Amino acid sequence: MASRNRPLSPHLQVYKPQITSTLSILHRISGVALAFGALLLANWVISATYGADAFATAQGLLGSWFGRLVMFGMTLALFYHLGNGIRHLAWDMGKGFSLPQVRASGLFVLVFTGAMTIITWIAAYSAAGGN
Secondary structure, three states: OOOOOOOOOOOOOOOOOOHHHHHHHHHHHHHHHHHHHHHHHHHHHHHHHOOHHHHHHHHHHHHOHHHHHHHHHHHHHHHHHHHHHHHHHHHHOOOOOOHHHHHHHHHHHHHHHHHHHHHHHHHHHHHOOOO
């Protein structure tokens, strides 16, 4: 039996990235990021039960430039995962499988993610008094 010189399964060297594959990978990454973000949020809430000093430390971390960057990323992940999850629900109902619909819904998810993230951060910044 002769040996075949071909990959055993499809991989990134065989297929060029498409919007569906890229958004699928991003959906999984955003889900993992949200899991870590839930731990971060739980740490922030739990720190309040340990007293003012512990909460001030947690608040200081989240209020730093790095903490705000992480929270911005979490906001992006949240809205992306929400938008793409709704897209998947439509697919579960058998809607939107044609190639033009798949591309349009993918672009819509990206626009929704960007718009909702910016709106949320503008609203949060205004509510905080411009800090």
